[in-house]
Amino acid sequence: MLTLNVNGKLHQVDVEPDMPLLWVLRDHLGLPGTKYGCGVGVCGSCTVQVDGAAVRSCAMPASAAAGRKVVTIEGLGKGGVHRLQQAWIEHEVPQCGYCQTGMIMSAAALLEKKPDPTDAEIDQALSNLCRCGSYSRVREAIHAVAGQPPSADAAKKG
Amino acid sequence: MKIGRREFLKASVALGGGLALEFSFPLAARAGAGLPPVEVNAWVVIHPDDRVVVRIARSEMGQGTYTALAQLVAEELDCDWARVSSEFASPNEHIRRKRIWGSMSTGGSQGVRSSQDYVRRAGAAARVMLINAAAARWKVPAAECAAERGVISHGPSRRRLRYGEVAAEAAKLEPPKDVVLRDPKDWKIAGKPMHRFDIPDKVMGKPVFAVDVVLPGMLHASLAQCPVFGGRLKSVDAATAEKMRGVKKVVREADFVAVIADSWWRADQALKALKIEWDAGANGGASTASIMAMLRDGLADPKLPQARKLGDAGAALAAAAKVIEAEYSSPYLNHATMEPQTCTAWLKPEGFLEVWTATQNGEASLAAAAETAGLPPEKVEVHKMMLGGGFGRRGGPQDFVRQGVMIAKAMPGTPVKMMWSRAEDMQHGFYRPASVVRMKAGVDAAGNLVALQTRIACPSILKVLMPDALNKEGIDFSAVRTFSDMPYTVPHQQVDYAMRNGHVPVGFWRAPGQQNAFYRECFIDELAIAAGRDPLEYRLAMLKPGDKNRLVLEAAAKAAGWGTPLPAGVHRGLAVADGFGSFAAMVAEVSVSARGEVKVRRIVVAIDSGYVVNPDTCRAQAESNVVFGLGSILYQENTVKDGRITESNFHDFRLPQMSEMPRVETLLVPSGGFWGGHGEPAILPLTPAVCNAIFAATGKRIRSLPLTHHDLSRA
Numbered sequence: 001m002l003t004l005n006v007n008g009k010l011h012q013v014d015v016e017p018d019m020p021l022l023w024v025l026r027d028h029l030g031l032p033g034t035k036y037g038c039g040v041g042v043c044g045s046c047t048v049q050v051d052g053a054a055v056r057s058c059a060m061p062a063s064a065a066a067g068r069k070v071v072t073i074e075g076l077g078k079g080g081v082h083r084l085q086q087a088w089i090e091h092e093v094p095q096c097g098y099c100q101t102g103m104i105m106s107a108a109a110l111l112e113k114k115p116d117p118t119d120a121e122i123d124q125a126l127s128n129l130c131r132c133g134s135y136s137r138v139r140e141a142i143h144a145v146a147g148q149p150p151s152a153d154a155a156k157k158g
Numbered sequence: 159m160k161i162g163r164r165e166f167l168k169a170s171v172a173l174g175g176g177l178a179l180e181f182s183f184p185l186a187a188r189a190g191a192g193l194p195p196v197e198v199n200a201w202v203v204i205h206p207d208d209r210v211v212v213r214i215a216r217s218e219m220g221q222g223t224y225t226a227l228a229q230l231v232a233e234e235l236d237c238d239w240a241r242v243s244s245e246f247a248s249p250n251e252h253i254r255r256k257r258i259w260g261s262m263s264t265g266g267s268q269g270v271r272s273s274q275d276y277v278r279r280a281g282a283a284a285r286v287m288l289i290n291a292a293a294a295r296w297k298v299p300a301a302e303c304a305a306e307r308g309v310i311s312h313g314p315s316r317r318r319l320r321y322g323e324v325a326a327e328a329a330k331l332e333p334p335k336d337v338v339l340r341d342p343k344d345w346k347i348a349g350k351p352m353h354r355f356d357i358p359d360k361v362m363g364k365p366v367f368a369v370d371v372v373l374p375g376m377l378h379a380s381l382a383q384c385p386v387f388g389g390r391l392k393s394v395d396a397a398t399a400e401k402m403r404g405v406k407k408v409v410r411e412a413d414f415v416a417v418i419a420d421s422w423w424r425a426d427q428a429l430k431a432l433k434i435e436w437d438a439g440a441n442g443g444a445s446t447a448s449i450m451a452m453l454r455d456g457l458a459d460p461k462l463p464q465a466r467k468l469g470d471a472g473a474a475l476a477a478a479a480k481v482i483e484a485e486y487s488s489p490y491l492n493h494a495t496m497e498p499q500t501c502t503a504w505l506k507p508e509g510f511l512e513v514w515t516a517t518q519n520g521e522a523s524l525a526a527a528a529e530t531a532g533l534p535p536e537k538v539e540v541h542k543m544m545l546g547g548g549f550g551r552r553g554g555p556q557d558f559v560r561q562g563v564m565i566a567k568a569m570p571g572t573p574v575k576m577m578w579s580r581a582e583d584m585q586h587g588f589y590r591p592a593s594v595v596r597m598k599a600g601v602d603a604a605g606n607l608v609a610l611q612t613r614i615a616c617p618s619i620l621k622v623l624m625p626d627a628l629n630k631e632g633i634d635f636s637a638v639r640t641f642s643d644m645p646y647t648v649p650h651q652q653v654d655y656a657m658r659n660g661h662v663p664v665g666f667w668r669a670p671g672q673q674n675a676f677y678r679e680c681f682i683d684e685l686a687i688a689a690g691r692d693p694l695e696y697r698l699a700m701l702k703p704g705d706k707n708r709l710v711l712e713a714a715a716k717a718a719g720w721g722t723p724l725p726a727g728v729h730r731g732l733a734v735a736d737g738f739g740s741f742a743a744m745v746a747e748v749s750v751s752a753r754g755e756v757k758v759r760r761i762v763v764a765i766d767s768g769y770v771v772n773p774d775t776c777r778a779q780a781e782s783n784v785v786f787g788l789g790s791i792l793y794q795e796n797t798v799k800d801g802r803i804t805e806s807n808f809h810d811f812r813l814p815q816m817s818e819m820p821r822v823e824t825l826l827v828p829s830g831g832f833w834g835g836h837g838e839p840a841i842l843p844l845t846p847a848v849c850n851a852i853f854a855a856t857g858k859r860i861r862s863l864p865l866t867h868h869d870l871s872r873a
Binding site for chain 2: 016019020023026027028030031032033034035036037038039040042043045072073074077081085088089092093094095096097098099100101104122123124126127128129130131132133134135136137138139
């Protein structure tokens, strides 16, 4: 049994310690917003936050997440719509949308560290892959919320 | 987010019990305690509270059809856009109602352009029926009534009724025989950058994709297919795998093995523990080199069918002042949708099969599922989920649906969600065909092109997926396009087609045949340079006045500042091509570092699609085409060794990253009078525009891709 803190809730899960966090989230905790894309930590579709840092959940064994704070796309807005999610909607960022939850989780982790990132900093921090070509709109949406105080995070309940 | 849509989403998620299968629940269930919604016609459903639901037959893979078609219906219906939402039409109902929604196929950039006429008519017909119902209730002539934004009014008596109040009566009326459609210049909803309906759910991480389906007691499957196309399963030792945690069953089929378990990871771990022996069959020795040799052999065939013959190219070449020749080639390419192929199937005890999948053609999925299950189509439902990318992979081939149903047949009564690993997806595609093309140009003393002879060796997509669509000479239009319908006024043209298929399955990869635009437009550039002429002027001289290729070329060149000075180290290239109903021209600005690294800095693209239903979505598609094509220029290829695809994941089949995204400036220049697509046209001029810019930067002519095979460094 592993105890995982996901989106502020404690979960007891009976899984192998080496099961990647991604599959615990998707198949055992019913949190399908985190996606499988490559399984080898390259594409970033599975990005979640672990203790505030963007992590590829397909490459992190569940046991390594035990005792740490995991946040997924479902918990990012703390029950509401996170300001990045709002910006993503306003700027019509996604196309197919499959990689976008990972993209948003990476962007949220970046803004925690750098509230007003430059394009170069965004490019460096967001190594997530998008097959549809949302990149310029991702940048636009991040710039649109950059500099806003973090208190805006849960301001828009929805 | 619009209020109406938000309420709708909340309601649907709540009713779905967390499954969010909002598309699969009957409308009556969604209406809650109030009166049921009314189907005014197959496309238009109106709730008593005036919410309008538009049924969408095409699939949504990020291209925006799910919203754009609703815009067209709502435009003619003249309702309040804030109260409009979409839902997918049910493929099962489609079959039972004699294909009432027309085509469900979503490819060839046809989603909007091939549905626009009948969906607009449906919206207009519903409006007329609503007006007639109100007029009947008021006992006044319908001609005295008008409808606007969801309200019918009778001028003389100043009475008003909302659509929701008369929808039930309207549904009982005879549909009008003919309707008048709005002139696009009067559009209020269509033609505007409305927010896409599918975005909020996607951004919130709601379970809208096929891989997100959760059903009671559902199991998961991972599979391994014979790595050599056409090979068979010889034997499987499952002793270890069967004892692994969570494993329920090992399924053995002719060319794949699947493991069913209680989570996908456990199924995949057990799959890796299987000892599988494959019989590679006849193709175990094939390689990229043997395939290229096969294609070149096709070019040498003296008896090839001709896809175009104008004048006498042979004689004109013999008489030409100068003959210029070049050979170009392209590799196989995987679609690499971010969501791997997936299908959930549930064979129910009452003899009904339910399927949840990411498909570009719900009707084709239903047919494949029914055939595999041995059930009549009426006993099958396909729940169309949002696609995590399509690009042509999920339309013609329904291999994933057949596999999903085969796996579910091994577990009757239990839903099983099958998903391919990335490696399976990379190695079992229906690839963009590899091809080799030889072009021979005869030019006059001024360098003008007078004769163009083109020989194309390319596997046929139609032969694999739609053999009936080959013409009587056996020519596949997707293999010869851009040459067979070239707009340049060259008096002598000949296009020969060598169909050489090989064993690698080929399919419709975004803008099928787009490699021909690379060949043609780079070769035209070669001819312009050889003649000492400007590539823009050279092309314009061969385009008739009024040709829309000419108009987009001029628009792109003007916006990009063609001929004006550039910053040091930045170089331009241009190209034009038409296809998928539209015309696209592009100017690329590129720099090449001393080490030979190519950076595409700016793309200016002009597109004439006749009409534009959602300009923001069209711009997004242009950006999408640029990134999709950029990967194929820079580093993507699928190579073959020992009969199998070598690449296995995104480390050896790279996708461009954020840092590689150029600035894309899209000019929408709709000239009216025709309906063109947006999902594919912008990729056509991309590769040649970039490669022509690379030539301008380095003097090196790129005649094969990807660029990883070329050394562009300055020695």
